[in-house]
Amino acid sequence: MAASPEHPADQPECPSGGGGLLPAELRAWMLLLAATGAVEQRLRAVVKEKLDVSHDEFLVLCLLAEQPEGGLRMTRVAELLGRPKTRLTYQIACLQHAGLVTRRSVCGDKRGVEVALTDKARRLLTEASGPLAETVTQALPCFMGPDQRAALFGLVPDLAEESRRD
Numbered sequence: 001m002a003a004s005p006e007h008p009a010d011q012p013e014c015p016s017g018g019g020g021l022l023p024a025e026l027r028a029w030m031l032l033l034a035a036t037g038a039v040e041q042r043l044r045a046v047v048k049e050k051l052d053v054s055h056d057e058f059l060v061l062c063l064l065a066e067q068p069e070g071g072l073r074m075t076r077v078a079e080l081l082g083r084p085k086t087r088l089t090y091q092i093a094c095l096q097h098a099g100l101v102t103r104r105s106v107c108g109d110k111r112g113v114e115v116a117l118t119d120k121a122r123r124l125l126t127e128a129s130g131p132l133a134e135t136v137t138q139a140l141p142c143f144m145g146p147d148q149r150a151a152l153f154g155l156v157p158d159l160a161e162e163s164r165r166d
Helices: 024-051 055-065 074-081 084-095 119-143 148-154 159-166
Strands: 101-106 109-117
Touching: 024 055, 024 101, 024 119, 024 148, 055 074, 055 101, 055 109, 055 119, 074 159, 084 101, 101 159, 109 119
Parallel strands: none
Antiparallel strands: 101 109
């Protein structure tokens, strides 16, 4: 297969044909993971350049940025990101040292800790959102082909319905 923007020579096309051992749902999930993983790799460099944080720290910032007011308990952040609490504690400490998050005790719960974005983090995320969104927009078509779209629609049939209406 010749190299192309969709499938560079050093990145073989993800096998997507049916008939293997996996059921359709698991095959679809693996196709989506491969596509999102490839997009994530492109995003890592931009995140480091624009925000000077790791990709995992960026995910924490994005999760906190979606909170209308206040923050989230660290246990909830760990649950939503599927991260061990000890690893999250280290990431939060790094973000706090950089002046991007605050930590405070939860009223009435000695062990509960809530984290929230600082104004500095909000400003940096606002400034970086354009280049970050552009990176995702440019990378998705390279890795999200017809097989991946079909996989997504197979896993989330309501999404396919909405797509046909648009």
